[in-house]
Amino acid sequence: MVEYCRASLLFSTDYIGFQLSSADVIVIGGGITGAAVGLGLLEEGAEKVFIFDEQLPSQRLSRGNFGLTWFMCKGGNNPNYAKWCRMATQAWPDFAASLEAETGYDIELEWTGGAIHAFGEEQFQNYADSIEVVRKSCAEADLDYPVRMLNRQEFADLIPDIEIGGDVSGAMYTADQGHVNPLLLLAALRSAFQKKGGTYHSTLSVSNVTPNNDGSITLQTSRGSFTCSKLVIAAGHGSSKLIAPLGEKLHIYPQRGQLMVSERYRRVLKVPVLCTRQTPDGTFLIGLSTEDTALNSQVTVEAMKNQASNAVRLFPLLKNINWVRSWGAIRVMTPDGAPIYSRLKEFENITVLALHSAVSLAPLHVKAIAPWILGKSEAPQISHFSNYRFNV
Amino acid sequence: MFKQETDQTKETVKVLLDGEPRELQSGVSVAAALLADGQIISRISPSSHKPCAPHCLMGVCFECQMEIDGVQQQSCIVQVKEGLKINRRLTGSKGEEK
Numbered sequence: 001m002v003e004y005c006r007a008s009l010l011f012s013t014d015y016i017g018f019q020l021s022s023a024d025v026i027v028i029g030g031g032i033t034g035a036a037v038g039l040g041l042l043e044e045g046a047e048k049v050f051i052f053d054e055q056l057p058s059q060r061l062s063r064g065n066f067g068l069t070w071f072m073c074k075g076g077n078n079p080n081y082a083k084w085c086r087m088a089t090q091a092w093p094d095f096a097a098s099l100e101a102e103t104g105y106d107i108e109l110e111w112t113g114g115a116i117h118a119f120g121e122e123q124f125q126n127y128a129d130s131i132e133v134v135r136k137s138c139a140e141a142d143l144d145y146p147v148r149m150l151n152r153q154e155f156a157d158l159i160p161d162i163e164i165g166g167d168v169s170g171a172m173y174t175a176d177q178g179h180v181n182p183l184l185l186l187a188a189l190r191s192a193f194q195k196k197g198g199t200y201h202s203t204l205s206v207s208n209v210t211p212n213n214d215g216s217i218t219l220q221t222s223r224g225s226f227t228c229s230k231l232v233i234a235a236g237h238g239s240s241k242l243i244a245p246l247g248e249k250l251h252i253y254p255q256r257g258q259l260m261v262s263e264r265y266r267r268v269l270k271v272p273v274l275c276t277r278q279t280p281d282g283t284f285l286i287g288l289s290t291e292d293t294a295l296n297s298q299v300t301v302e303a304m305k306n307q308a309s310n311a312v313r314l315f316p317l318l319k320n321i322n323w324v325r326s327w328g329a330i331r332v333m334t335p336d337g338a339p340i341y342s343r344l345k346e347f348e349n350i351t352v353l354a355l356h357s358a359v360s361l362a363p364l365h366v367k368a369i370a371p372w373i374l375g376k377s378e379a380p381q382i383s384h385f386s387n388y389r390f391n392v
Numbered sequence: 393m394f395k396q397e398t399d400q401t402k403e404t405v406k407v408l409l410d411g412e413p414r415e416l417q418s419g420v421s422v423a424a425a426l427l428a429d430g431q432i433i434s435r436i437s438p439s440s441h442k443p444c445a446p447h448c449l450m451g452v453c454f455e456c457q458m459e460i461d462g463v464q465q466q467s468c469i470v471q472v473k474e475g476l477k478i479n480r481r482l483t484g485s486k487g488e489e490k
Contacts, residue, residue, distance in 0.1 A: 280439070281440070282438050322465075
């Protein structure tokens with residue numbers, strides 16, 4: 001009774017109000033993945049969809065993204081993942097165009113291809129060999145793998161406005177990928193979600209998920225309780241503690257990445273390299289660090305020194321430019337690197353999404369994951385990405 | 393547009409602004425001294441090629457960056473001193489050449 005009174009009191013003073021306290025689908029997590037899936041759910045006909053976003057400092061990995069729309073090198077040991085990444089990349093140009101038409105956001109997609117540089121002959125040969133490994137994996141999924149090695153001269157010709165360092169022996173390259181502004185992508189997804197009638201709640205924390213006997217789900221939140229027919233949990237590292245009381249262990253671990261951002265410089269690098277890209281507004285970004293530091297998102301001199309010296313070895317110009325900002329963010333990693341898309345066994349109307357590469361995979365989260373969540377269609381790959389694949 | 397604090401010195405020193413000798417107020421940042429002198433444009437954006445002006449005046453936005461004594465730096469955090477060589481490169485549209 002006391003609990004009931006307190007809840008009523010909360011509702012009476014809260015702008016959300018009674019009439020909005022139940023939804024068809026609630027998505028916990030308003031990052032790139034949560035917003036993409038929320039948008040897809042509305043496109044697939046779900047009527048009342050809420051996104052709850054907690055905005056914890058440690059949970060802001062969608063703001064730390066490098067912004068590549070990339071399939072190269074992904075899925076060498078996993079044909080399903082290779083195919084999934086490729087499908088996502090192929091969908092990107094149309095996806096960006098439709099987002100812009102819908103929201104007015106130009107998310108700065110540039111379909112210029114992408115490269116990974118090699119230093120020295122040994123690394124060059126290793127990269128060449130790795131292409132064959134992924135090509136074999138892709139062949140198992142009836143997929144080509146349009147990636148090739150460029151020698152030093154070919155790489156230099158690809159990016160003629162910036163000088164490459166003396167140690168650069170060449171690069172692995174594909175013409176079929178690109179890069180975007182990940183912050184604008186996040187804004188565009190949330191905008192499209194709300195334009196389609198979705199409700200986005202920021203600074204709302206979910207403390208408890210309770211499946212009810214009638215099949216509905218009740219959420220206890222910092223703004224009262226909510227019920228929904230289906231629940232999507234896309235809350236990054238916050239997801240584990242939400243499903244643990246339901247007896248589910250989420251197989252993810254945190255991995256920190258750090259980024260550095262330069263002053264604006266005239267546009268000299270139009271093809272993104274895995275560790276360095278230049279945005280259309282002239283900013284250079286470098287970053288490729290991976291560290292095991294739990295949920296600590298601080299930056300360190302050590303990691304920045306490493307990635308800066310690597311970038312300067314690739315593009316000597318970068319040592320003359322002012323570096324103005326840096327930040328760290330915590331990736332959601334899975335043991336095999338592929339995403340987790342999983343309905344809970346005991347509670348089939350609860351779906352968990354946990355992954356890195358949220359930018360690259362975003363088109364499929366709108367077009368394939370959302371209808372799968374609603375039970376409307378089943379892309380054949382999705383079953384391979386269950387959380388239960390790690391239970392051995 | 394910009395008013396001077398009354399308790400500040402009005403002393404000026406000689407600097408070289410875009411190759412021309414000029415008197416700027418001492419004791420304040422280069423950005424502030426230039427604004428007080430009516431010089432609103434701080435640089436030409438190297439990417440959009442449009443003019444920029446100091447925006448935050450506290451070392452964050454980098455819109456006031458210019459070459460001071462041979463180094464690209466934020467003019468809002470460099471104090472005016474006798475003999476500074478300040479180059480904004482407001483002509484030409486190719487951005488910074490280094």
